[in-house]
Amino acid sequence: MPLVPMKQILDEAVKSDYGVGAYNVNNMEQIQGIMQAAKETSSPVILQASRGALKYTSMYYIKHMVMAAVENDPDIPISLHLDHGNNLETCIQAIKLGFTSVMIDGSLKEDARTPTTFEENVEKTREVVDYAHKLGVTVEGELGTLGGIEDGVGSGIVKLTDPDEAVKFIQLTGVDTLALAIGTSHGAYKFKASPTLAMDIINAVEEKVPGIPLVMHGSSSVPAHLIEIINKYGGKLEKTMGVPMESIKEAIKRGIRKINVDTDGRLAITGAIRKYLSENLDAFDPRTYFGAAREAVYQTVKGKMVDFGTAGHAGDYKPCCLEDMKKEYQGK
Ligand SMILES: [Zn+2]
Secondary structure, three states, X not given: OOOOOHHHHHHHHHHHOOOEEEEEOOOHHHHHHHHHHHHHHOOOEEEEEOHHHHHHOOOHHHHHHHHHHHHHOOOOOEEEEEEEEOOHHHHHHHHHHXXXXXXXXXXXXXXXXXEOOHHHHHHHHHHHHHHHHOOOOEEEEEEOEOEOOEOOEOOOOOEOOOHHHHHHHHHHHOOOEEEEOOOOEOOOOOEOOOOOOOOHHHHHHHHHOOOOOEEEOOOOOOOHHHHHHHHHOOOOOOOOEOOOHHHHHHHHHHOEXXXXXXXXXXXXXXXXXXXXXXXXXXXXXXXXXXXXXXXXXXXXXXXXXXXXXXXXXXXXXXXOOHHHHHHHHHOO
């Protein structure tokens, strides 16, 4: 099975009313841990790479590691998505590399820090949609800005999405899916107390564009036990909170279909490696502690696949390819 366009994975999630995790990946063990969880729970999966990941892996490694996952687990629908593309060139680069989905984050200027105007965002997003859809590639846009900074992306300014603008944005750009700013935040330090998210924004958009798959960024739960492991074995992370799983489940009920998870994977890996090396002072075979990291990613992601409702849906549909999607866009 080739890589699947993300639009199909999300449209199927709309049909059966569940969420799909989009997990950031940078190395082999992360990909293997996520894939083991997907296989065991029979879940479709979105693997996403940020610009930081492309740089870290010199692009070709990320592509071929994901292709290895496709070959290793042919029964799991896998989409490869560019997270926070900052301009058309970056999106073209990812598409040429074989990504089946790209995000153009037109909410920020190319520096990934300065907020844009609505009109600038529409223009920037529209040109990516025009390019990508001709090739059958899915496009995610973003309207509004999140708090926090992750991988160098973020203005630090929170601007919740205006639902009426979101509807206009979807119509003007033709995006397949849209990231909303509903009060979540990038990075590990999201909230001091349990957050109140602006869930009504999801309903307001769904009401006017029924069935549009919506996206939640900054959706790691930052589980206390992961922070504790890191700190128990020599780390010094401040006490912090992420987005509680109950809030994510509520958002899925209202129309969120793609849930971005980066921080939790990072925390799981760091905790596992710290623990292993602290408990095994004579260890020097990287397979032992990278193996522990892989296991921690697997455990963390497996729980999310069950909680998001993704589990059990890998075999629901016949995966399509970019050629099929090209025809679908042409028919529009
Ligand atoms: Zn994001």
